[in-house]
Amino acid sequence: MSNLPRLALIAGPTASGKSALAIKLAEAIGGTVINADASQVYRDLRVLSARPSEADEARVPHQLFGYVDGAEACSAARWAGDAVAVIDAVHARGGVPVLVGGTGLYLRTLLDGIAPVPDIDxxxxxxxxxxxxxxxxxxxxxxxxxxxxxxxxxxxxxxxxxxxxxxxxxxxxxxxxQQRAGGIGERVALSAAVLLPDREELFARCDRRLDTMFEEGAVEEVSALLRRRDVPDDAPVRRAIGVPEITDLLAGTIDRDEAVTRAKLATRQYAKRQYTWFRNQPPANWRRIIKPDPQFYFV
Incomplete structure (x- = not known):
């Protein structure tokens, strides 16, 4: 068995049940759940980004959820730096970090390092x-x-x-x-699981979740975001799935049914891209599973 500090990772497309599994795993092993989803970093979008509820966050420690203001842009490099600091802190107190998310670029940057691209003109x-x-x-x-x-x-x-x-x-x-540097993949013992549910069930989950979001405050959440004068029109938070559709709804250019329909379509398209990426891109030793036992793969 490796003497390296352990790191668990649960990844997969949106609505695949990653968060629920990560919480169960963290409860079982005394872990800290660490967000690796690009939309869930923004504090303005708890509902629309499907962040864990306050009740779920109270079950086990959570880090890097809703910690970036919507007026800021959170890059993969910034998130990876923040994640390294959190992971090291969890290891220092004897805990196990449990990464959870669906943003492949974030995960690659953290594990493999960042490409040293010069500043763009x-x-x-x-x-x-x-x-x-x-x-x-x-x-x-x-x-x-x-x-x-x-x-x-x-x-x-x-x-x-x-x-x-x-x-x-x-x-x-x-x-x-090809010249990536700074990744932590070589200094942790990584146990990774990729959730790949049946596609049609996944898309049905996406649709049900969008309906719930609209019922539980997504429109009000976007309305509050749009009232902020310090959030520029091109801010990443305003490009999150559901925000453009609800923006059009609030502007009166489409009705609620059309906003929901468009948001569902955008979510399905995103889920398809994520599904393809997580099926093909991660290393072969990342387990592809559908209904995992929380402790089955973490050894």
Whole structure:
């Protein structure tokens, strides 16, 4: 058995039951649940990001949930730095960190390290971010065809990132990613489980959860966010699934049924991308499971 400090990880697509399992596991092993979901870092979106309830958070220690103000942008690098500090603190007091989330970029950055990409020229960034995603992807096909083939053509954030990197640095993003540094994967004994429920059941869960969100305060939550004058229109928190749809609802351009329908579609599309990523990208020794026993895989 390894003498390295232990780290548990429960990952998978949205609505796959990760949070409930992480809490059960933490209760069983005296763990601390640590968020690895890009939307759940924002304190403004407890309902719409499906953060654990206050009752769930009271069952075991939780860290990095709702700890970033919506006016700020939380990058993978920032989150990974914060996660390392929390993980080290849990280990120092003899506990076991239980990472839970569905943001693959966050997990890769934490475990494998961050690509040392130089600062992007602000003018290049502004030009790229102003492009419609179709135009940005067409440019990426010319300037970094490998990235264009790898990324979904409609993935606005990742397409723009790849394009701004190759234009600003003269090298493709893959070049920088090959030089990752600072990951903790080599200094922890990682036990990882990926939840991959039946797809149709997963999508049904997504739909039921969206209905519940709208019933339990999602509209009011977005309304409060929009009233904040210090949150810019392009803030990441305003791009979270459900926020654009509810924004249109509050503006009167669509009705409630249409907002729910659009939010469900966006959630399903996101779940599909996550499902594909978690099925294919993590290492082979990460267990792919459907109905795990909380202690079965953590040895």
């Amino acid at each position: 602000p003018d290049i960034r502004a030009t790229v971010r102003a492009l419609p995603v179709a135009d940005a992807h067409a440019a990426l096909i010319r300037e970094d065809p490998a990235a264009a083939a790898r990324l979904a053509a409609a993935d606005t954030t990742r397409v723009a990132r790849a394009l701004e990197v190759v234009r600003s640095t003269g090298r493709p993003l893959s070049y920088w990613q």
